[in-house]
Amino acid sequence: MVNEWVKTYQDRQRTVEEAISLIQSKSKVILSSFCSEPQTLLEELVRQKDRLFDVTLYNNIIGSPCVYAAAECFPNLQIRTFLGSPLLKEAYQNRACDYIPINLSEIPRFIENANMDIAFIQVSPPNEKGYCNLGISVDFAHSLIQSAKCVIAEVNSQMPSTYGNTSVHVKDIDCFVLTSRPLLSIPQGTSTSHEQKIGEYVSELIPDQATIQVGLGSLADSIIRALSSKKGLGIHSGSITDAVIDLVEKGVITNEHKEIDRCKMVCTTLTGTERLYRFAHMNPLIELHPVSYTHNGSTHAKLARFHSINSALEVDLTGQINAEQVGPFPLAGVGGQMDFIRGAGLSKSGKSIIALPATAKGGTQSRIKFSVSYVTSLKSDVHYVVTEYGIASLFGKSIKQRAEELLAVAHPDFREQLKYEVEKI
Template identity: 30%
Template sequence: MNSTAQKKDRRIKMSSWQEDYKAKLTSPEDAAKLIKSNDRLFMGGGVNIPKAFATALGARAGELSNVTIFQGYAMALYEYMKPEAKGSFNIETMFVGPLERICMEWGVGSYKPHSFSDLGKIALSVAPNRVAFSATPPDKDGYVNKSCFGSFLPRKECLEPAETVICEINSHLPWCCGDDFKVHISEIDYIIENDNPLFELPEIPITDVEQKMAEYIVEMVPDGATIQLGFGGLANAIGHLLKGKKDLGMHSEVITPSVTELIKAGTITCKKKNFYPGKVITAFAVGTNQFYKDIDHNEIFEFKEVHWVNQPENIAKNDNLVSINNTLMIDLTGQAASESIGVKQYSGTGGQVNFNQGAKMSRGGKRILSLASTYTDKDGNLKSKILPTLPEGSIVTTSRNE
């Protein structure tokens, strides 16, 4: 399999996409039977992991062996992710969240280290022969939308070359505007219909320390800047405090409810952006039901593949790009460990290095790497996160040269 793999014509009924859609309908159980031992299955991530299909697949644990599933930031613990399924399924994750940490502790999952700018190349190198994802119902022209975590399913590198493409239709998913996220019914082999409510990520409470950190950071963001934010308590605090700013833009791998609130407040307008003016450029979306309603068919957002969004050269095309990221600890030489605590993988590389590099090249850009300087250990002792040297086994995410 290579980057020149031809796009397959998967049509069954040639007369109309509506007839083709009906001809491809199947049950979750029958779709799960398409997976064979030793298959390499790309299953996307977040709310786009197809729930009915994933449940049916997990029920086949005793029948299959050595199926590798590529996914990221799962929001439900499916049977195929549990220790009982070891030997039948192995999880390779594109990003480490709470459930991935559990899978790694159980020995059924592993993290494939990469920056998000390389996700397309990673998908091509693992050469998945099956693809399963959840998407919106089709529009009038027969296109479904990959929705919130669509970037965990690279089109040209993953979906198009796959031998089998399975799509689970869920009407609860928001339509995320952008041609990169559109997939035509003719590009799909099997369709499952399963409406299920989306996982909501409630607003993470803001600590007093995060509030104070946000106050310092917001002072460094000028009016008219283009910003990149992550998600979490600090990002929420920054979002609340940015409401006094004017005409901000955004180029960020992920958006959360703080972003839509800044748009409603008139803070993010993207009017001053020189690269994709008038548009929030992003790749992922995660939040509450209200947030999903806010982004549905909202044309201020332009969703693109994350390996394009996170290319430092594209980031740098934004003048006055301010990147704001978190780290877990830092040493006195400037090495930042942002994804592990010692040898324990806690998160993933994601886009931190990409945005540091992009902001470095941006005209008027700024790179902000934040952390609380101390923490309290399990015995109640106050400890520093700024260390002479990092603990043995720590993974350096951002080098001192960045």
């Protein structure tokens, strides 16, 4: 006798062409996030674009090739993004893309009230009990499944199965498209000498047995590598990258001193390469949970030494942080920065750290400025700013003291001009 769930799974299988034919003009389609964005579904959506008009795609891109952002997709496909990207430049220029500034922790609330027509997710094949696995990214996928009118799942046989809140039963999915293809990946970049120096300074701020959150990119990987002499570190982060594996294998990351989720690395997404995805497959050391847990201040407050380490595009001399936009369109987004910065403030002995190179554009522009044009994180929430020139300690400092601290970590070529602008106040 065939299990009831098996029949449901078989009956709801469709070709990718049939699945995408369910989408009609003016539909609102929301995509699962980061490297779990389902590419087979999106490639077919692009192929069918000419029969559609004013379809809005909501995305959260890191690792995505943004196949739907090519010029030929406009005006058929419109984009609303929670995270900007240089790959969306053409879409912005064609007025086919707009940015939604929102803390990652609050996207589930947005979804509950957004009346989405279609959700695209990517999962593993079901297990013997009929549960698919969200694999490398949970983020707000459960909210999509609960709130969207129709859920279309790309069932990828190469998706790993991970622990945590990662299970989705086949009965909760309306349509299945079976695929087998490599997952999107983000390879580790080569660190610059400046990034290595920043990593060394950040390491000075991280005590043994701390629980850390670190962002993405070559600078973040440099910071992780600089922690190799630490002992008993824990991970509670938005993402985990390949660089973390090395510290686990060296015995640096043990998670044994965490007050909650002891002996577990907790995140909401894996953003790395096949090495990371295979490492995470059926590995009880790693748990993935929704952003409502990973990015929640009440969770962070239970961790006694929670250290949040994020980056920025610019910092002004009061400590205001711009992590979103320089120029005519967003390059990044709010993401989880404010969630984790405030979480560090709620943690006993926690610290919020912003790390960034002192200059941009080949050393021709200072990233430390008299003022920034966009504010992502507030000066009152940031404890430290780190560049390759040192550590600026901001917590409890006056505006003038903050300016002095930040001038000291600015590139020497720009300090006199910055000091002159401060003295004009």
